[in-house]
Amino acid sequence: xxxxxxxxxxxxxxxxxxxxxxxxxxxxxxxxxxxxxxxxxxxxxxxxxxxxxxxxxxxxxxxxxxxxxxxxxxxxxxxxxxxxxxxxxxxxxxxxxxxxxxxxxxxxxxxxxxxxxxxxxxxxxxxxxxxxxxxxxxxxxxxxxxxxxxx
Amino acid sequence: xxxxxxxxxxxxxxxxxxxxxxxxxxxxxxxxxxxxxxxxxxxxxxxxxxxxxxxxxxxxxxxxxxxxxxxxxxxxxxxxxxxxxxxxxxxxxxxxxxxxxxxxxxxxxxxxxxxxxxxxxxxxxxxxxxxxxxxxxxxxxxxxxxxxxxx
Numbered sequence: 001x002x003x004x005x006x007x008x009x010x011x012x013x014x015x016x017x018x019x020x021x022x023x024x025x026x027x028x029x030x031x032x033x034x035x036x037x038x039x040x041x042x043x044x045x046x047x048x049x050x051x052x053x054x055x056x057x058x059x060x061x062x063x064x065x066x067x068x069x070x071x072x073x074x075x076x077x078x079x080x081x082x083x084x085x086x087x088x089x090x091x092x093x094x095x096x097x098x099x100x101x102x103x104x105x106x107x108x109x110x111x112x113x114x115x116x117x118x119x120x121x122x123x124x125x126x127x128x129x130x131x132x133x134x135x136x137x138x139x140x141x142x143x144x145x146x147x148x149x150x151x
Numbered sequence: 152x153x154x155x156x157x158x159x160x161x162x163x164x165x166x167x168x169x170x171x172x173x174x175x176x177x178x179x180x181x182x183x184x185x186x187x188x189x190x191x192x193x194x195x196x197x198x199x200x201x202x203x204x205x206x207x208x209x210x211x212x213x214x215x216x217x218x219x220x221x222x223x224x225x226x227x228x229x230x231x232x233x234x235x236x237x238x239x240x241x242x243x244x245x246x247x248x249x250x251x252x253x254x255x256x257x258x259x260x261x262x263x264x265x266x267x268x269x270x271x272x273x274x275x276x277x278x279x280x281x282x283x284x285x286x287x288x289x290x291x292x293x294x295x296x297x298x299x300x301x302x
Binding site: 002144 | 154155185190193194200232241273283286301
């Protein structure tokens with residue numbers, strides 16, 4: 001077993017779990033008081049960061065360990081939980097690349113974080129070009145359809 | 152506190168911790184026996200996946216919670232631990248986009264995973280185009296330099 005401790009919390013206007021329309025949401029990731037603000041020093045030199053967070057509202061009994069239709073939409077194929085990004089997944093980890101707006105002390109302001117208010121944050125990583133795919137990205141049609149109203 | 156359980160393990164030829172030259176390394180991520188292989192069903196419809204893993208060899212006493220020079224290289228600026236991707240970080244999480252080569256049963260073969268043999272894996276997510284940065288990526292010069300021999 002691996003034990004983690006939140007490094008911060010998400011603050012935004014999304015209080016309820018929703019599937020779509022995350023693109024314009026501005027969130028503040030506020031570091032826990034145990035961190036000095038220098039832990040974020042110079043992050044604004046990057047345009048984007050990846051936020052790794054914990055889907056804290058997902059109940060243990062709802063976690064899928066096999067395969068299912070994404071969003072339970074029967075029009076889409078039944079695919080493995082590791083072949084989709086749904087929240088009801090083992091370890092309940094979310095990972096999303098966001099746009100950095102600004103930093104103020106121990107608060108990082110970001111746009112496009114698909115996590116609701118109160119979500120525990122486990123890590124913040126700067127996005128480097130070299131960590132993005134170095135070959136053309138290919139994905140199934142259902143994924144493109146699912147993402148149509150996401151941002 | 153948040154408790155996680157590895158969903159799989161990395162197998163590859165890298166037995167020791169090294170900084171660079173990860174690009175050609177082929178790794179197998181083998182799911183834990185508690186998962187049915189259908190958890191990976193249809194992942195090969197995607198060209199890339201993101202692997203979230205745990206830097207299990209990092210000692211608690213070596214974790215940086217403030218700022219430091221990346222790779223302790225004094226030629227580079229002192230930046231916050233959340234403004235760099237080094238392994239000595241709170242919660243010891245790694246997250247890397249890899250190329251999917253193939254799947255065989257409960258084994259996923261990938262290229263470009265920067266994790267050594269025996270590393271515990273916490274999640275596998277398919278890469279969707281829509282989850283990549285939707286604006287131009289900007290990064291400081293030190294990051295571009297650091298990444299020169301990484302892959």
